[in-house]
Amino acid sequence: MKIKTKLSLGLGFLFSVILLLAGLGTYYTIRLAGEAKEVLKNNYESLENAKNMLRATDALLLSDSASYLLALKTFETSLQRQLNNITEIGEQGATFTIKENFDLLKETLTAKKEQGATNHQIAVIRQHLYQLTDINLQAIIRKSQAAQNAAERVSMYLILIGSFSTLITFAFILYFPGYIANPVRELTESIKQIANRNYRQRLHFKAGNEFGELADSFNQMAQKLDEYEHSNLAQIMFEKRRIEAIINNMSDAIIGLDENRTILFSNHEATLLLGLTEADLVGKYAPDVALQNDLLRHLLSENGTSPIKIGSPEKESYFAKEVVAIQLPPTEAGKKIGQVIILKNITQFRELDLAKTNFIATISHELKTPISSVKLSLKLLRDERIGSLNPEQQRLLEYISEDSERLLRITGELLNLAQVETGNIQLHYRPIHPKEIINYACQTIQLQAAQKQVNLEVNLSEDLPPVHTDLEKTAWVLVNFLSNAIRFSSQAGTIYIRASYTTSQGKQFVCFSVQDFGRGIEARYKDRIFDKFFQIPDADALKGGTGLGLAISKEFITAQGGDIWVESQLGAGSTFSFSLPVV
Template identity: 50%
Template sequence: MRLKTKLSIGIGFLFIAILISGILGIYSIHQLKKDARLILENNYETLVYSNNMLALMDRVPFDSAVLRMFETNLAKQEANITEPGEGAATGAVRDLFEQLRHDPDNDSLQSIIRRKIYQINTANQEAILRKNLQAESNAQRFSNFTMFIFGFLALIAFTLAVNFPGIISEPVKSLSDGIKAIVNKDYSKRIRISQHDEFGELAQAFNSMAEKLDEYEHSNLAKIKFEKRRIDTIINQMNDGIIGLDENRKLLFLNKVAEKLLGLREVEIMGQYAPDIALHNDLMRSLLKTESTNKELKIFADQKESYFHLDILHVSSNDKVIGQVIVLRNITPFHELNEAKTNFIATISHELKTPIASIKMSAQLLTDERIGDVNKEQEELVKSIADDANRLLKITSELLNISQVETGHIQLKIEPVYPDIIIDNAANTVSALAQQKNITIRIHQHTNGQQILTDPEKTAWVLTNFLTNAVKYSPEEGEIELTTNVKEDNVEFVVTDHGRGIEERYLSRIFDRYFKVPGTPEKVGTGLGLSISREFIEAQGGKIWVDSKLGEGSTFGFSLPLYKVV
């Protein structure tokens, strides 16, 4: 029998039991109600009418008002005749009452009427007693029948309650034990369930699975060992240091490079708790304390300082972390190349500044009328030479700045400075460029005469860079707003333009080195200005940001700490 059929039978029986019990209860209550209603409506009301008439017979004088009340109760009694002999007695009372109307003082008539009313009372009292006995008999019969049915249904329900849970729980427990065994890699476990239902089929499927897993475990064990040896060989041949930990942070493996960096041998520390090793090893302690990945470390190895890129890889299975792999990639050659590149850029930039300045001066002298007149074409050529010289001079200045940033030798002269000085310096520098496009620079200062701690030259350079970019990307006859505000313990410098704006997807990279927003003309900038600006501001303990919407303009800003007099 299928499990679904068993459940249907059990639940169906309980439903039928509840239905039968409900129907019997409702029927019993209905019968008892019917018996009580017959007594109350038929006999009790007759007694009330009869007693009312007897009470009226005792009233003196026997006037018209008493006759009307007697007539009313007699009429009600005539409409409620239910027992044998009650009709004849009621009819006799009617005849005698009609005679009494004409002779109210006839005592013999009144006596006869009383006897007839007593006959009506007696008949109804006997009927009440008889019907009460019948009602008690019916109630006892219904009670016995209900108790029999209830006992029968309760016995079956008790049998189901005792046996039915076992039909479900015992196979589930057997399956649970089997699954736990499989989790613990005990593939010899088998489940014995004799039921011919879904649980039986599930047990057969489980046994087949365990058998297949057992076969797979034994057939692939040698292959797995071979693959492990091959992976160990590959790991040991790598030039990167690799350290493997399990979920309990115990050491699983250590390749040759990692052995050399740690100064430890794998066979000596295999299976040990990594934090215990870290107690006596500085590098291991540093690696375990580092939570973030993509970090650069400087390690003394092979009698020299080397640079390594740290990656911490989490090994997961079914969304559960089962270990870690720590990778130390040797980036010393790249570091050396980068340093050589930085030195080369600094040297070339420094060497280029002098000839570029000389070219700029020569171009300026060519435009001097004292040397001689130049025609229109020559004037345009000289202007082009001067523009290119200015552009080259700006590029070399930015390259020199970036070389300072890369070498970490940013030279700062921090001092208390009024923001007005920096604003005036930057605004004066870009005023000529703004006038060429008829752009208005509106300045809103709200610093209340407070000073900031900054390098005025480098901060003015950053603000000039913001204003220059705003002028370049603003439409002619546009407007740029430069606002300063005091916020908490910082002064904010905010430059807002109403140019074409920047797409949101590029905002996160806007301060990256050499990055240009796609679609920007090639001659506009080098992609270094904003990167240098960020380095200059962050080196002074400030923050820099950008906010922009395509088609609405851009807002660039930075903040620097206030100067507080101690």
């Protein structure tokens, strides 16, 4: 039987019990009311008639002949009513006797016989009236007792039926909810067991209803999950051991954390660097372990990108930290479930970079002397006192002069780069007005702008405060911006140079910007434009560039506590900007 049918039957049963109790109570109440009404109606009328006839006889005994007619009429009227209201046993005989004696009394009164005969007849009538009254009183008592007995029987019936209905209803309330709730509770507990990977859990509902179908479906699901678990467990364990072996054999130090920062794994290289065993790390709360380990505390709190130096008795080693956030796929809300900290040993690359820096510094310094000699020779060759040159020779000298200038610029940038990388930037700070920096740069670049007929438009905000900076280094950055802008601007174009006051995070800055209307920069290259030796892959842009100018500019500005950035849109030009703190 379906659960819906059982619910309908149960509720229908309760409804039937309510109707039964209501119907019985209404029936017996109406019945008792009817019996009580009959008692009041019939016997009360008989008593009323007897009382009126007794009063009439009293009037006959006490009144004169003038009142006989009224008393007789009253008696006769009441007697006629009584003749029409005979309902009790013996009441008919008493009533007819009264009628006979009343008829004799009327004859006596009509014949005007002696008073003694009249009184005797009235006494007989009164005796029978008392008998009639007694019959009705006894009937009233008898009917009242019968009504009381009936009421007692009705009460007993209602109590018995109500008690039986109460017991049935109580049993229904006690057991029927359990019939519905117990399978649901058992199903809930079984689902919790399945969630805890207890796939041997089964439901045992024998009912042939929806719960039985639910139990069959649940048992089939649990069986499939159990089969899947056992069929894949060995493969999963093998894959787990293989991943652990791969992690332990990697040359980089690797530490895995879950979303609660509990250490999940740590390979051999990580344990060596931390000076701890695997048992000291795996399963422990990382911040607690970090309290006793400086390196781990540094790994958990350091967010910078600078290399981490780790000392050892043999030599100092450098490591680059990379934090990889592990997230669920977007289909599962992309929730973060942990992170992996990777320490890559970059000691060899650092040593090579240092050697490269020293080599660049040495070779750049050594190249400046012969380049200066070449420039001096070029100057002597141009002196007409030595001799005249034909146009072809003049043209060759121009080429040699341009190449020597380019070599000198490259060696200068390489020396600046070596100075930056070795951390030996020599900065001479002093308060300088932004207008002085812009004038310095514009005068330096004026000849190059005039050759291409580029107009330099300077826009300065009023009352700019002085900045705390190195004039030559800052002007060099602005010259680099202007040089690039002239190179990428069209013939007879315009370049805007601006300086304005700004604030950031409660600090005051002056922002310098150079805007051109050249080809612009693609979005994919904007993040790399300040990297060393990076050039936009464009044949026109490669002329005369080294890929070092912007990288050196970034180092100069950041060393002075400022910031540098670029805004560009392909086909609409670029705006290179940097900011310096106010004095």
